[in-house]
Amino acid sequence: MRRFAPIEAVLAALCLWAAFWHTPGGALVREAAAWFLKVRSSARPLLSYYGAGSLPVTPPPPPPLVAPVPPAQALAYGAWSVMHESTPRELQGRLRTLSTELGSDQAAVLALFAGDEATRYAVRRAGSDADLESLARELPPSAAPQVSRAAQALMNGGAYALSWPLPETVHITSPFGFRSHPILGGRRLHAGVDLGTSVGTPVRASGAGIVRRAGEDAANGRAIVLDHGGGVVTIYCHNDELLVRDGQRVQRGQIIARSGNTGRSTGPHLHYQLDLAGAPVDPLRYRADRPKTARGATD
Amino acid sequence: MGRFRWAFLPIGLCALAAVGAHAAAEVIAHRALLFATQVDALFARVSFLAPLVDIVSSAQRTWLSRGIALVLELCADVLVAAPLLGYDERSGTQEIRLARLFFRRLPAWRLVRPLAALLLTVAGACAVARLVRATLLHLPFVAGAVAALVLFLLLALLVPRAGFRFLEREATRPKPSRLTLALLLPLAIAAFGAFR
Numbered sequence: 001m002r003r004f005a006p007i008e009a010v011l012a013a014l015c016l017w018a019a020f021w022h023t024p025g026g027a028l029v030r031e032a033a034a035w036f037l038k039v040r041s042s043a044r045p046l047l048s049y050y051g052a053g054s055l056p057v058t059p060p061p062p063p064p065l066v067a068p069v070p071p072a073q074a075l076a077y078g079a080w081s082v083m084h085e086s087t088p089r090e091l092q093g094r095l096r097t098l099s100t101e102l103g104s105d106q107a108a109v110l111a112l113f114a115g116d117e118a119t120r121y122a123v124r125r126a127g128s129d130a131d132l133e134s135l136a137r138e139l140p141p142s143a144a145p146q147v148s149r150a151a152q153a154l155m156n157g158g159a160y161a162l163s164w165p166l167p168e169t170v171h172i173t174s175p176f177g178f179r180s181h182p183i184l185g186g187r188r189l190h191a192g193v194d195l196g197t198s199v200g201t202p203v204r205a206s207g208a209g210i211v212r213r214a215g216e217d218a219a220n221g222r223a224i225v226l227d228h229g230g231g232v233v234t235i236y237c238h239n240d241e242l243l244v245r246d247g248q249r250v251q252r253g254q255i256i257a258r259s260g261n262t263g264r265s266t267g268p269h270l271h272y273q274l275d276l277a278g279a280p281v282d283p284l285r286y287r288a289d290r291p292k293t294a295r296g297a298t299d
Numbered sequence: 300m301g302r303f304r305w306a307f308l309p310i311g312l313c314a315l316a317a318v319g320a321h322a323a324a325e326v327i328a329h330r331a332l333l334f335a336t337q338v339d340a341l342f343a344r345v346s347f348l349a350p351l352v353d354i355v356s357s358a359q360r361t362w363l364s365r366g367i368a369l370v371l372e373l374c375a376d377v378l379v380a381a382p383l384l385g386y387d388e389r390s391g392t393q394e395i396r397l398a399r400l401f402f403r404r405l406p407a408w409r410l411v412r413p414l415a416a417l418l419l420t421v422a423g424a425c426a427v428a429r430l431v432r433a434t435l436l437h438l439p440f441v442a443g444a445v446a447a448l449v450l451f452l453l454l455a456l457l458v459p460r461a462g463f464r465f466l467e468r469e470a471t472r473p474k475p476s477r478l479t480l481a482l483l484l485p486l487a488i489a490a491f492g493a494f495r
Binding site: 004011012013016047096137138196199279 | 320
């Protein structure tokens with residue numbers, strides 16, 4: 001057996017390289033070694049070793065917009081918000097070309113961050129209709145940071161593509177952020193924006209998606225949770241009437257409810273919330289046009 | 300190089316099993332997420348079960364499925380990878396003779412752990428070959444040939460040794476607990492999904 005020793009040594013080195021750099025176990029060993037040697041660890045968070053780094057991560061706040069985002073350019077804006085280079089218009093051209101060549105928008109965004117050659121390789125292996133996670137699985141683990149940025153770009157693109165659930169003329173009665181709660185008191189995070197509108201106003205889906213929940217509870221009243229995919233979720237609370245059911249697929253602009261004053265509320269209004277990767281963010285960050293603010297009903 | 304076989308061979312086997320455990324755990328994470336989506340679709344059709352759909356958000360589900368996979372993987376590292384660090388210098392024919400003997404002597408259920416080790420190391424060999432191929436993606440023709448060669452050599456030289464070491468361990472150590480088998484079984488089954 002000893003005659004194979006040099007080959008076995010090379011194979012053992014390859015296995016050690018794979019385990020050390022590309023598994024959570026290896027990350028723990030690196031973390032321990034860095035702690036012992038008092039140096040900075042190169043290990044990533046343990047869960048990022050699954051799905052090749054495509055775990056949805058709440059993206060950092062995007063740069064402020066100077067003009068409204070045309071729906072067709074939402075993806076380019078999403079990529080621009082993460083890249084901080086080039087312009088959305090230039091990126092739109094590159095994305096369109098890449099999408100035609102690679103067969104999907106997800107592959108096109110991945111190509112922007114991980115490079116054409118790597119993405120073409122992943123598309124060849126996983127298929128042109130594969131999602132980001134399946135494509136990422138075919139790339140070397142060293143591409144995980146680029147995959148993570150592509151996931152953030154797709155999520156931001158999804159947020160930019162959303163429309164407003166009520167007419168633009170409806171005023172904001174309570175913005176997103178920390179405030180003194182009007183009913184419970186104390187300083188709390190207001191996780192969405194309150195739009196003061198009369199009972200019975202049609203509430204429209206801000207994007208295509210699947211109804212994750214259409215129900216009633218004491219705090220949110222009659223509420224709808226819409227999942228738009230890619231970590232983008234919108235929530236509509238305090239409605240008078242719900243017009244959709246759990247699991248129903250809805251289109252952008254479809255009337256899903258009539259606004260009301262149900263649940264914990266001081267008067268008729270719609271609480272509109274945008275969640276990215278499970279964390280609430282200010283929906284106005286993804287819009288150039290901001291509805292005017294006014295005093296009025298809130299929750 | 301042969302004089303240092305006692306050092307690099309156990310480390311290589313341990314690393315191979317760890318890579319295989321990771322590949323199998325990733326299959327579990329993916330399947331768990333798919334399963335949750337299918338359960339969602341089922342619940343959404345039944346009115347009184349529908350509110351349960353929103354208890355865990357999609358982002359939390361991803362974290363949860365990967366968390367479960369991580370726990371199983373770390374268990375496999377302890378139960379399968381770490382025990383491979385032992386070493387005994389024997390000839391190939393001697394190992395084959397001993398393996399036959401252990402195979403005849405052990406009851407069927409005690410072959411679960413050696414079988415799990417074998418499946419995980421095969422999954423590990425596939426994963427190492429895939430990593431080599433993905434790392435050389437800029438040289439497409441060379442990458443395929445090198446990956447195939449690495450896979451063949453791993454399957455021929457390291458994988459059988461891992462199976463043998465666990466047969467030997469099973470024949471000389473007390474029987475494993477039910478918990479050990481319960482932790483290893485899902486990974487051993489998932490390892491089939493990592494053969495690609």
